Amino acid sequence: MTADDVLTVLAVLRGAGTEVWVGGGWGVDALVGEQTRPHRDLDLMHRQEQEPAVLAALAGAGFAETLDLRPVRFVVADARGREIDLHPLVFAADGSAVQASPDPHRPFPYPATCFVDGTIGGAPVPCLSVEQQVFFHQGYEPAEHDRHDMARLRRAFGVATHF
DSSP, X not given: OXXXXXXXXXXXXXXXXXXXXXXXXXXXXXXXXXXXXXXXXXXXXXXXXGHHHHHHHHHXXXXXXXXXXXXXEEEEEOTTOOEEEEEEEEEOTTSOEEEXXXXXXXXEEEOGGGEEEEEETTEEEEEEOHHHHHHHSOSSXXXXXXXXXXXXXXHHHOOOOOO
């Protein structure tokens, strides 16, 4: 997934009137303001009530569902092998949100302050905050790309991370 691919996907979704936020590795790169490593996929958070519009827009761009782990997440891919990992969010009136988790009694929290802007390929993009990225990078054995991403956040923002 290239920076141009990300910007194209975001333009398609924006054109469909949907709101999404970049997370995962591309989200870290958006916060840092430059691509720091290759990315296999694109992680996007979206408003759960906009899911039909998100799916229709992505289908129109050649993406089809390849994995369904709802309500936690699902994946779409296209014939070129580009993958998008989609995470449905349910928003509260105060702007915070929750995402279902494998433990139905412990959904993933998204404080209202975690929805920020970053930059990919010189263009502003909606993404998750540094604090939210650090929050999601805990409680598991990190892969090398996770270590890389957290090191980038430590260098760029002086934050403490779990690894």
